[in-house]
Each structure stands twice: as C-alpha cells, then as structure tokens.
Amino acid sequence: MRALVTGGSKGIGFAIAEAMAAAGGKVTITGRDQMRVNAAVTALLKSAGPGADVRGAAADVRDRYGIESAIDAAAAAFGGLDVLINNAGVGVFRDVENMSDDEWRQVIDTNLTGAFFASRSAIPHLKRAGGGWIINIASLAGRNYFAEGAAYCASKAGLVAFSEALMLELRNDNIRVSCVMPGSVATEFSHPSGTTDDSWKLTGDDVAEVVMDLLRHPKRSLPSKVEIRPARTGRS
Numbered sequence: 001m002r003a004l005v006t007g008g009s010k011g012i013g014f015a016i017a018e019a020m021a022a023a024g025g026k027v028t029i030t031g032r033d034q035m036r037v038n039a040a041v042t043a044l045l046k047s048a049g050p051g052a053d054v055r056g057a058a059a060d061v062r063d064r065y066g067i068e069s070a071i072d073a074a075a076a077a078f079g080g081l082d083v084l085i086n087n088a089g090v091g092v093f094r095d096v097e098n099m100s101d102d103e104w105r106q107v108i109d110t111n112l113t114g115a116f117f118a119s120r121s122a123i124p125h126l127k128r129a130g131g132g133w134i135i136n137i138a139s140l141a142g143r144n145y146f147a148e149g150a151a152y153c154a155s156k157a158g159l160v161a162f163s164e165a166l167m168l169e170l171r172n173d174n175i176r177v178s179c180v181m182p183g184s185v186a187t188e189f190s191h192p193s194g195t196t197d198d199s200w201k202l203t204g205d206d207v208a209e210v211v212m213d214l215l216r217h218p219k220r221s222l223p224s225k226v227e228i229r230p231a232r233t234g235r236s
C-alpha cells in the first residue's frame with residue numbers, strides 16, 4: 001500500500017500513518033510545519049513494520065501547487081499511489097458576527113478546498129495504479145450543527161457532500177471514496193493544553209482502525225460513509 005496522509009504529523013493523521021506503516025505500508029505524511037513533519041517521520045519509522053517506509057513533505061493543503069507537488073513526489077518515491085487520506089483540518093469556533101474573513105477562509109480552505117486540491121492531484125495517480133482509495137476525514141459536525149461552529153460545520157458538511165459526489169464519479173474506475181465522520185477525538189485539536197479530562201473520547205487509534213478496516217474491505221464492497229463516536233458521552 002502506497003499512501004499519502006495530509007496532516008499526518010500529529011493527532012488522527014499520525015495515528016492513521018502509524019497503522020499503515022505498522023502494516024508495511026509506504027506512507028508519505030504532510031503538514032505545514034517542517035520540523036513537526038520531520039519529528040513525526042522519525043517516530044513513525046521506529047514503529048514501522050517490515051517492508052514499510054515513511055517520508056514527509058511540508059505542504060499546506062490550501063496551496064494547490066504545494067500539495068500537488070507533494071503528491072507527485074510521494075508517487076515518484078514509492079512507484080505510485082494507492083491511497084489518499086484527506087485528514088488535514090482546523091477548527092475556529094466563533095460566532096458569525098465576530099468571525100474574521102481570514103478565520104472563515106482558513107477553515108473552509110483547509111477542510112474543504114484542501115481536500116479538493118489533494119483529490120484532484122491524486123486521481124491521475126490512482127487511475128494509473130488501476131484503482132485505490134480516497135478517504136476523507138470529515139466529522140459528525142458535518143451533520144450535527146452547533147452554535148459558534150458555522151465555519152467548521154459548513155466545511156465538514158461540504159466535505160461530506162464532496163465525498164459522496166466524488167464517490168459516484170470514481171466508483172467505476174476502481175477508486176473507492178469513503179467519508180469517515182468521527183465524534184470527539186482526544187487530540188490537540190480540541191484542547192491544545194491537554195488539561196481537560198479526555199478519557200471518554202475516541203483516540204486517533206480508534207479512527208485509524210476504521211480506516212484500516214475500510215482498506216481491508218473486499219473489492220466488491222464500499223462503505224462510503226462511516227460514523228464513529230465515543231461509546232459514552234463525557235457527562236458522568
């Protein structure tokens with residue numbers, strides 16, 4: 001398996017890359033911060049299984065040329081591409097009245113347009129490989145909307161719609177498109193300080209397990225949308 005995980009330098013993306021590398025995959029991760037990408041590659045190589053390899057590229061998914069060249073480089077390094085995981089995402093949670101243009105654009109451009117740029121760049125490689133997967137990490141926030149989540153919820157609802165339309169476009173090319181919608185996951189995304197009790201939340205590994213299950217699915221079957229949430233709520 002030759003895969004590229006956007007936003008693979010920490011959190012859910014790192015866990016997905018780790019599971020793929022443990023299974024012997026050849027994985028490229030991206031993120032904006034070069035130092036963080038380098039540190040993640042080093043960590044991933046330590047736990048990688050036999051035959052695995054891991055590379056990193058600093059690329060912002062909002063930069064169409066940057067993500068395109070990262071995907072081309074990943075395919076060149078590993079002789080092709082089988083799997084794209086559109087995982088890079090950010091959240092700015094603010095009421096619409098007080099949200100700046102830049103905050104709105106950061107969320108929509110990263111979470112939605114970034115997945116478009118990466119998918120468009122990856123499709124020719126996936127076709128050349130005879131098929132593959134695009135897995136989009138959306139969110140239950142793409143279905144369950146909340147106050148101060150207008151930009152984030154809109155970006156994730158857009159990503160769910162994007163996934164389904166893309167799935168219909170590509171299914172006859174042996175390219176399976178699936179959308180994973182996690183609920184709360186304990187990463188720096190929700191609590192950068194890590195001070196709150198996150199023990200009830202999903203972990204990145206739980207989401208990675210869903211992704212690995214998808215990749216193992218028989219060729220005839222396509223779970224095109226998966227919801228995953230903590231078994232219990234955070235309320236005691």
Ligand SMILES: NC(=O)c1ccc[n+]([C@@H]2O[C@H](COP(=O)([O-])OP(=O)(O)OC[C@H]3O[C@@H](n4cnc5c(N)ncnc54)[C@H](OP(=O)(O)O)[C@@H]3O)[C@@H](O)[C@H]2O)c1
Pocket residue numbers: 006007008009010011012013030031032033036059060061062087088089090110111114137138139140181182183184185186187188189190
């Ligand atoms: N945590 C949750 O509760 C939760 C729930 C449902 C869905 N999700 C979704 O899951 C995905 C991963 O979230 P997470 O919790 O793992 O977040 P995280 O821990 O903050 O990790 C986000 C990753 O994305 C990268 N990234 C952010 N903006 C980027 C950009 N413009 N270009 C390239 N890489 C970028 C980050 O690296 P740099 O900062 O170095 O760029 C990092 O590697 C997101 O799409 C998020 O919306 C999260």
